[in-house]
Amino acid sequence: MTPRDFIVFDFETGSKNPHKAQPTQLAAVAIHGRKLTPQPGGFFNSEIRPIIDDEKAIEMGLDPLEEEALQITRKNRDELAKAPQLKQVWQKFVDFVNKYNFKKTQWFAPIPVGYNIINYDMIIIQRLCKEFGPTDKTGNQALFNKIHKVDVLDLAYGWLESNPNVKSMSMDSMRDFLSLETDNAHDALQDVKDTANIFIRFWKHQRRIGSKTKFEKAFADGTVYV
Amino acid sequence: MALYTFSCGCEFDVVEENQSATEEQTGLPPIGLNISQRQENDPKFYQCKRTWDLICEGRTKGVFQLESNLGKSWAKRVKPRNIEQLAALVSIIRPGCLKAIVDGKSMTQHYVDRKHGEEEIAYLDDSLEPILESTQGVLVYQEQSMQIAQTIAGFDLQQADELRKAIGKKKADLMAAVKKEFLSGAKDVGLVSKETAEEIFSWIEKSNRYAFNKSHAVSYAICGYWSAYSKAHFPINFYCNYLYYSKGKPDSQREIQELISDAKVSDIFVHPPSIVKMDKSFSIHEKKINFGIGDVKFIGDSQVAKTEKAIVEATAELSKPPLDWSWLDFLIFCSSKLTSKVVTSLISVGSLSHLGLSRNKMLYEYDLWSKLTSKEQSWVVGNIKRSSWEDLKECLIGLFPVKKLGGGTSTVKRSEIIKDYIHQLESPPYSLDDDPEWVSGTEAELLGASLTYSKVESCDTAAANATCKEFVNGRRGAIILAVAIKAAREYQISRGQSKGQNMGFLTVEDASCELDNVICFSDEWKQNKHLLYEGNTVLITGERSKKKDSLIVQKVFQI
Numbered sequence: 001m002t003p004r005d006f007i008v009f010d011f012e013t014g015s016k017n018p019h020k021a022q023p024t025q026l027a028a029v030a031i032h033g034r035k036l037t038p039q040p041g042g043f044f045n046s047e048i049r050p051i052i053d054d055e056k057a058i059e060m061g062l063d064p065l066e067e068e069a070l071q072i073t074r075k076n077r078d079e080l081a082k083a084p085q086l087k088q089v090w091q092k093f094v095d096f097v098n099k100y101n102f103k104k105t106q107w108f109a110p111i112p113v114g115y116n117i118i119n120y121d122m123i124i125i126q127r128l129c130k131e132f133g134p135t136d137k138t139g140n141q142a143l144f145n146k147i148h149k150v151d152v153l154d155l156a157y158g159w160l161e162s163n164p165n166v167k168s169m170s171m172d173s174m175r176d177f178l179s180l181e182t183d184n185a186h187d188a189l190q191d192v193k194d195t196a197n198i199f200i201r202f203w204k205h206q207r208r209i210g211s212k213t214k215f216e217k218a219f220a221d222g223t224v225y226v
Numbered sequence: 227m228a229l230y231t232f233s234c235g236c237e238f239d240v241v242e243e244n245q246s247a248t249e250e251q252t253g254l255p256p257i258g259l260n261i262s263q264r265q266e267n268d269p270k271f272y273q274c275k276r277t278w279d280l281i282c283e284g285r286t287k288g289v290f291q292l293e294s295n296l297g298k299s300w301a302k303r304v305k306p307r308n309i310e311q312l313a314a315l316v317s318i319i320r321p322g323c324l325k326a327i328v329d330g331k332s333m334t335q336h337y338v339d340r341k342h343g344e345e346e347i348a349y350l351d352d353s354l355e356p357i358l359e360s361t362q363g364v365l366v367y368q369e370q371s372m373q374i375a376q377t378i379a380g381f382d383l384q385q386a387d388e389l390r391k392a393i394g395k396k397k398a399d400l401m402a403a404v405k406k407e408f409l410s411g412a413k414d415v416g417l418v419s420k421e422t423a424e425e426i427f428s429w430i431e432k433s434n435r436y437a438f439n440k441s442h443a444v445s446y447a448i449c450g451y452w453s454a455y456s457k458a459h460f461p462i463n464f465y466c467n468y469l470y471y472s473k474g475k476p477d478s479q480r481e482i483q484e485l486i487s488d489a490k491v492s493d494i495f496v497h498p499p500s501i502v503k504m505d506k507s508f509s510i511h512e513k514k515i516n517f518g519i520g521d522v523k524f525i526g527d528s529q530v531a532k533t534e535k536a537i538v539e540a541t542a543e544l545s546k547p548p549l550d551w552s553w554l555d556f557l558i559f560c561s562s563k564l565t566s567k568v569v570t571s572l573i574s575v576g577s578l579s580h581l582g583l584s585r586n587k588m589l590y591e592y593d594l595w596s597k598l599t600s601k602e603q604s605w606v607v608g609n610i611k612r613s614s615w616e617d618l619k620e621c622l623i624g625l626f627p628v629k630k631l632g633g634g635t636s637t638v639k640r641s642e643i644i645k646d647y648i649h650q651l652e653s654p655p656y657s658l659d660d661d662p663e664w665v666s667g668t669e670a671e672l673l674g675a676s677l678t679y680s681k682v683e684s685c686d687t688a689a690a691n692a693t694c695k696e697f698v699n700g701r702r703g704a705i706i707l708a709v710a711i712k713a714a715r716e717y718q719i720s721r722g723q724s725k726g727q728n729m730g731f732l733t734v735e736d737a738s739c740e741l742d743n744v745i746c747f748s749d750e751w752k753q754n755k756h757l758l759y760e761g762n763t764v765l766i767t768g769e770r771s772k773k774k775d776s777l778i779v780q781k782v783f784q785i
Contacts (some may be wrong), residue, residue: 034762035784040684041657084646092655
């Protein structure tokens with residue numbers, strides 16, 4: 001199969017519910033599909049201005065900014081008030097992702113990668129695609145690849161589920177277990193870099209083993225598990 | 227009339243008219259280029275060393291009948307030095323001759339080996355020598371069969387022509403009749419024995435697989451020589467014209483790529499179109515070939531006309547020519563008169579690179595500028611002349627306050643949006659530098675070829691010890707090339723020890739030129755196939771093949 005590029009991305013948000021949380025930062029790194037190396041100049045990072053006024057946010061069906069979330073992401077309302085609005089950042093992010101869609105179709109669009117993206121960040125992506133575009137005819141996001149996505153949380157779980165030294169699958173535990181520095185944790189760009197490193201480590205390992213494993217006609221002898 | 231003399235001794239009449247302008251463009255005075263009128267009867271014309279060297283070195287891209295890889299490769303092996311030999315070359319590289327295997331070698335190879343004294347020339351009978359001497363004893367032409375029939379069997383011209391037709395049409399009954407006539411004639415003439423006559427006839431019969439018409443071959447050779455002569459003496463004009471007419475070729479993109487790569491070997495570089503020069507198609511400026519605006523994908527004839535009109539209008543508004551424009555001048559006074567597709571295409575291919583900004587920065591700023599409402603754009607246009615704004619950010623700082631505060635926005639909401647744009651200009655969310663891989667890919671998409679960079683230039687190429695051009699120019703020994711793979715073709719071996727196994731043929735390129743004869747034999751192909759795919763950038767170690775001018779791959783590393 002023709003390899004697609006990967007975009008490892010991460011939102012920092014002002015609350016925990018992905019259906020209503022306001023993004024406060026978006027970062028991404030583009031990874032070359034075959035080489036598994038960062039694309040030259042392939043980093044994206046922008047803070048995003050949320051609706052600072054809590055009542056107005058609620059009125060618009062969004063969660064107000066939660067102090068706990070702001071503390072974790074080391075942001076404050078005054079700084080965020082100077083950031084560009086979500087729509088402008090989103091349009092630039094779309095431009096950034098499209099740079100790595102080398103055939104300009106959703107089938108060849110980059111594959112989204114992130115930590116816990118299936119339950120969190122991809123929901124925000126779907127929401128923003130619906131609000132600002134692009135979407136396909138069925139209303140689904142048309143920014144990233146139509147078929148594939150890689151949640152590094154699940155990828156790591158597959159390799160580490162039986163490892164007694166892994167205490168939990170949280171990003172912080174992963175950092176600890178893999179000896180990644182934790183200084184700038186919860187900054188979207190740093191989280192994206194860490195996630196990209198974990199992703200590349202496991203993906204390379206997987207490719208190496210995959211290339212040496214014969215899967216063809218694996219059930220030809222009639223032996224099945226279920 | 228004055229004469230211009232090339233280093234090879236070829237002389238041309240200098241046309242006095244517009245001398246300095248022509249010299250500035252091509253490096254040559256304005257000389258009469260009409261080869262057929264000026265030179266066709268001059269025997270010296272067909273003895274030009276520069277032209278024959280070009281053919282013998284296989285630099286025959288664009289040379290009539292010899293521009294394929296096959297033509298280039300056999301030109302180097304045959305090394306023709308006159309029209310007779312060139313006609314033979316044109317004839318023996320046809321499929322019939324290449325596939326006619328005698329004593330384990332193709333007739334083409336027999337010709338080459340005999341020409342270079344590596345194989346003895348033997349004739350079935352001494353009487354054949356005068357007929358076949360010029361083609362090293364190989365029956366290359368149908369006319370030679372006719373001459374043999376005349377000499378050996380006493381055929382008249384009509385009978386000889388019937389022989390040619392019988393061979394060509396492969397009709398058994400006709401052949402049998404002609405054979406009978408041939409053997410009877412041979413007996414009457416008495417020059418050769420019956421057995422030799424039969425052997426000669428059988429040989430003529432078999433030649434139908436490859437023998438070519440000599441009159442065609444010589445005409446082709448003369449046309450081929452003329453095109454080689456043009457290339458040898460007027461290379462810039464040659465490439466510019468071939469590029470101009472490449473659109474008519476079946477695979478014009480491939481043709482453009484090959485011509486550009488071939489030109490690089492002669493240190494002739496093709497440049498992106500420029501809004502300063504505003505040519506519609508390929509043209510020559512200051513000894514360089516430039517793409518035209520109309521050669522860019524998405525820019526058709528009507529868009530070229532609109533672009534020309536926009537530039538004329540903006541020139542009048544700015545009271546200065548495009549060469550003196552700043553990026554801000556183009557952005558504000560010209561870009562709004564063009565479609566977004568045209569502007570982004572022009573920027574992406576480097577038509578505004580003389581302004582000194584990265585293409586990505588220009589695309590980024592154009593995107594923000596085009597998001598302004600037409601009233602906001604008009605406000606900037608109306609105010610820029612009485613302000614000292616030097617870039618888009620300063621324009622937007624002037625624009626963002628609402629009108630009653632002296633700005634150009636109509637609502638607070640719009641004002642907020644413009645503030646965001648200012649922020650995005652101050653802190654772009656991604657790098658606006660031009661990555662060579664991006665430039666190379668974009669130019670390939672929009673122009674059909676990468677001009678400014680090769681994809682490999684974004685990689686670590688420090689381990690390479692040679693360039694493709696150095697290899698083309700004859701470098702020997704251990705070769706390490708850092709290249710991007712342009713094409714990888716897998717081929718199943720049909721003969722020899724490795725029969726049934728796969729091997730690979732690669733076309734690779736670096737910044738210097740393209741190399742289309744890289745061979746990866748079965749073991750190396752098996753080991754490295756996963757790296758040898760189109761678009762990948764690799765380090766290839768290898769050495770030159772013994773007989774051919776191919777690079778034989780030994781090891782491959784990802785870079």
